[in-house]
Amino acid sequence: MKKNNYYWDFILVGAGLWNSIIAWYLRQYKPKLNILLIELNSSISKDHIWSFHQHDISSSQHIFIKPLITYSWPSYQVKFPKFNRQIFSGYYSICSKHLNSCLKQNLGNNNFLFNNKTIEIITPTSICLNNREIINANCIIDGRGLKDFQFKGVYQIFLGQQWYLSSPHGLNIPIIMDATINQKKDEYRFIYTLPLTPNSLMIEDTRYTKKSFLTPDMLKNSIHYIQEYAFKNKWKLVKIEREEVGCIPIPFKNKKIIKFKKIVCVGLRANLFHVTTGYSLPIAIQLAENIAKYSTTTTQINFIFLLKLVKKFIIKHQKKQRFFYLLNRLFFLSNPRSHLDIMQYFYSLPEKTISNFYANKLSLFDKIRIFSGKPPISLFQALHTIFFKFIK
Ligand SMILES: Cc1cc2nc3c(=O)[nH]c(=O)nc-3n(C[C@H](O)[C@H](O)[C@H](O)COP(=O)(O)OP(=O)(O)OC[C@H]3O[C@@H](n4cnc5c(N)ncnc54)[C@H](O)[C@@H]3O)c2cc1C
Structure with a gap:
């Protein structure tokens, strides 16, 4: 084993949504903290867009994360067979690429470990990499995403395509749910559209279904739905700029035991998400703020204290769910x-x-x-x- 005597204040394992937000908050609240962010992939959580509503977070939280926001709109709309409605509440999106570059600027390149080094063992205050190197910290935060999530429920599955159009689409605000499309008998389906630039649209086919992934037939059908939807709206699609496919669990019941193993876990790893929408960005911001505030009250980060803080947060969250x-x-x-x-x-x-x-x-x-x-x-x-x- 190669033992490294250097102690980080925090090692954040998994540079997905949660640990990225936590790193951002920690850095803003206490710039001198030494934070190491470790990710399996070559960048932050693949290529993703995460959105949230204006009232999901407080106005002070809005100020804090403003630099991370890639797109914002003053309102959004929904469409149903019986009515269309504009809802006058802001809507915001953060792109993983933008989040990645904000963090790199803020943390510095030495605070990232990307790619090629897999983590073999995690303890509350150290990790062991596959090259047998041990890295220590006052606290490890495990944000490695979903693991063996067994539950009774359904799934929200998506195919999102970001399209470049030959002429402006004319849409000024997102349509977060257009359910005027054909519904199948065993799923609830809608199209979600974000106008990113005058000529660029993110069009997402979303379904609540019992299937946990898009079968090749479903994928074909989703592509067809998106193209048909664009055609109906007279949007002339030219080129796909980005694509995201995903699946979010929508459980019917709380998992009884959260297995912590004394390690601070966050995000999907800790069952922290809105169980009906599947979203978690606002919850991540809230916990990141709590952790960052704690870090300003102490000269040395104590993982036991943080474990208690996070457990309390999870229990409160579960009650609300x-x-x-x-x-x-x-x-x-x-x-x-x-x-x-x-x-x-x-x-x-x-x-x-x-x-x-x-x-x-x-x-x-x-x-x-x-x-x-x-x-x-x-x-x-x-x-x-x-x-x-x-x-x-
Ligand atoms: C298509 C889609 C659209 C969504 N849209 C929204 C939205 O608009 N708003 C919203 O709030 N939520 C949205 N969600 C949900 C949101 O993505 C999740 O709630 C969120 O990503 C959970 O964050 P996390 O940090 O727990 O996990 P993740 O973001 O999944 O991050 C986990 C990270 O850990 C890394 N990792 C895994 N194992 C290791 C390892 N051994 N070593 C190092 N790194 C590792 C992974 O590569 C990954 O980067 C969406 C989800 C999908 C699938």
């Missing part, structure tokens, strides 16, 4: 023919309830609102779904 697990069960175990009606009903609710839903901040009043009025599922259907279908 209970209502979303219930919504997932109601939505996905109900008759698939009512999926569109449920979504349409949801987007007819007041803007405040919609933004609280995305922000993980539903009040009791919002929850009552979601189930009052004329929801497309009757109380009887809901109880049947919760108690019988789920227990089966």
Whole structure:
């Protein structure tokens, strides 16, 4: 073993969304911290766009992450067979390439270990690489993404294509859900479109389905949907600039035990995501802020303290998710023919309830609102779904 006597303050394992945000926050709050970011791939989390809503984070958090934001829009729209609606809340996106370059500028090249060195062992305060080199830190943060996530639920699967158009598309704000497309009986499907530049659009075919990946037939069908959608909107597609395929779990129930093994875990590794939308960027910002604030209160980072802080955060997060697990069960175990009606009903609710839903901040009043009025599922259907279908 090659033992290295140098101690980093933090080693962040996995330069995905969460550890990148944590590195950014730590650097902003305490520039003198020594942070090492280790990634399996050659850059940050492949080629990705992560979006969030204005009210998902506080105004001070907006100021902090402003340099990371690649695209922003003052509002967004949704489209359903019965109505189109513009929602007057900002929408923002961060591109992994931009995040990568911001971090490199901020941390310096010596703080990155990319590629070719796989991690063999992780302990709370050290890692062992495949060349048998040991690197020490006051605290290791494991953000290596999903691992053997076994759950009861469905998946959100995507094919997103960023297209260059021969003429301007004329779209000024994102369409985060266009559900006017043909629906199949066993999935809920919509198109998500982000106008990136006047001639460039990100068009994503999104489905909530029982399948965890796009089969070749589904992929072909998604490409066809995207092209048909562009044609319908008179967008002349010229060249694909970027493509992303992905899958997010949408669970019906909380996993009982989070196995920590005394290592600080974050992000998907720690089950930290909004269980209905599958998104996690705003939650990452919140935890990154908590960790960074802690780092300013001490001269030496203590992993035991951080472990407690992160565990507390996870438990609080899981409590907030209970209502979303219930919504997932109601939505996905109900008759698939009512999926569109449920979504349409949801987007007819007041803007405040919609933004609280995305922000993980539903009040009791919002929850009552979601189930009052004329929801497309009757109380009887809901109880049947919760108690019988789920227990089966
Ligand atoms: C198509 C798609 C679109 C999405 N859009 C959004 C969105 O708009 N907004 C949003 O909030 N969320 C979105 N999500 C969800 C979001 O991507 C995840 O919640 C988020 O990436 C989780 O972050 P993470 O850091 O836990 O994991 P990841 O971002 O997956 O990062 C894990 C990193 O660890 C690295 N790694 C793995 N093993 C090792 C190892 N042994 N050594 C070193 N490195 C390792 C991986 O290469 C990876 O870079 C989307 C997901 C998909 C699939």
